Amino acid sequence: MEKWYMLTVVGADRPGIVARLARELFALGANLGEASMLRLGGNFTIMLMVHTDLDARALEARLAPASADLNLRLHVDPIEGRLHQHVQPEVRIRVHEADRAGIVAEVSEALADIGFNILALDTDVAGADDAPWYVIQIEGVAPSGLEAVAAALEPLRGRGVELGVEAIDTMVG
Amino acid sequence: MAVLEILRWPDPRLRQPSLPVKEFDEELKAFIRDLEDTRRAGPAAVGIAAPQVGRQLRVVIVDCSKTRKPVPNHGHLVLVNPEILAWEGHVLGREGCLSVPDYTGNVLRAERIRLQAADADGSIHEYDMEGFEARAVQHEIDHLEGLLFLDRVVSRHSDVFRRKTSK
Ligand SMILES: [Zn+2]
Numbered sequence: 001m002e003k004w005y006m007l008t009v010v011g012a013d014r015p016g017i018v019a020r021l022a023r024e025l026f027a028l029g030a031n032l033g034e035a036s037m038l039r040l041g042g043n044f045t046i047m048l049m050v051h052t053d054l055d056a057r058a059l060e061a062r063l064a065p066a067s068a069d070l071n072l073r074l075h076v077d078p079i080e081g082r083l084h085q086h087v088q089p090e091v092r093i094r095v096h097e098a099d100r101a102g103i104v105a106e107v108s109e110a111l112a113d114i115g116f117n118i119l120a121l122d123t124d125v126a127g128a129d130d131a132p133w134y135v136i137q138i139e140g141v142a143p144s145g146l147e148a149v150a151a152a153l154e155p156l157r158g159r160g161v162e163l164g165v166e167a168i169d170t171m172v173g
Numbered sequence: 174m175a176v177l178e179i180l181r182w183p184d185p186r187l188r189q190p191s192l193p194v195k196e197f198d199e200e201l202k203a204f205i206r207d208l209e210d211t212r213r214a215g216p217a218a219v220g221i222a223a224p225q226v227g228r229q230l231r232v233v234i235v236d237c238s239k240t241r242k243p244v245p246n247h248g249h250l251v252l253v254n255p256e257i258l259a260w261e262g263h264v265l266g267r268e269g270c271l272s273v274p275d276y277t278g279n280v281l282r283a284e285r286i287r288l289q290a291a292d293a294d295g296s297i298h299e300y301d302m303e304g305f306e307a308r309a310v311q312h313e314i315d316h317l318e319g320l321l322f323l324d325r326v327v328s329r330h331s332d333v334f335r336r337k338t339s340k
Pocket of ligand 1: 271312
């Protein structure tokens with residue numbers, strides 16, 4: 001019986017990681033689902049839905065040679081995977097500031113308190129070593145509405161945090 | 174009342190450019206009624222273009238008067254042979270399409286446009302549009318050229334913030 005797995009991969013970034021893994025998976029007869037593949041701090045990271053009749057250990061074993069060649073750490077978890085389950089984000093939040101200590105915790109706690117569901121969160125560090133600044137971008141679903149999100153984050157604004165909250169109105173046509 | 178079948182990508186007919194309307198006759202009006210019935214029958218769509226139902230004709234309908242959050246709009250518009258005369262600014266926004274189910278993505282569009290189009294009777298009108306309505310019109314006119322928003326989607330990581338500040 002075919003099952004879904006989440007394949008997690010991390011390793012020093014270099015060209016050819018995606019090509020090699022995708023080729024190996026195709027050769028195994030596996031199908032790919034939704035994925036996030038990103039360079040983070042010089043590492044290449046992959047979270048990839050894989051659909052196959054192999055069990056988790058066999059899948060890991062079959063990918064082991066490629067993983068060793070590319071010096072990757074690779075991990076397979078069985079998941080309850082389903083496609084075509086997209087949830088539309090309703091709100092986008094941008095936060096940027098120059099001194100981040102605790103900012104992700106504070107923002108995400110304030111959002112959790114109002115039942116906000118984070119669908120995607122990216123953080124990045126820009127600037128320079130001696131003057132870094134931080135950008136957080138969040139997209140999610142706000143059952144209590146846009147104003148509740150703005151109100152929940154308002155206390156942060158007074159402490160040098162710049163933030164923007166806007167509705168994502170998807171235009172369908 | 175006739176609800177027409179909506180073509181879905183990768184139907185090759187969605188890739189064909191549409192032809193200008195020459196006859197503003199009863200047949201055109203009947204088709205526009207069917208196109209509107211089709212727009213209303215499906216999931217909440219603010220616009221629809223003739224090629225989405227397999228007619229390669231330069232006809233679109235846009236109605237941004239009933240969005241969840243009110244936006245500047247010109248009401249219910251039938252736009253025949255529409256032409257964008259001027260563009261200004263650019264803004265990223267999320268789009269979906271009746272012809273591309275279960276997928277949405279961010280697309281860069283002009284923030285304001287000046288539009289010229291005929292109505293169902295052939296009278297020419299000009300409109301100054303902005304934001305959501307301007308986005309809807311650009312999306313629909315793309316359909317007339319055989320383009321889909323899929324051709325214009327940008328990565329979530331080429332984010333709004335950077336685009337706005339780096340210009
Ligand atoms: Zn469309």
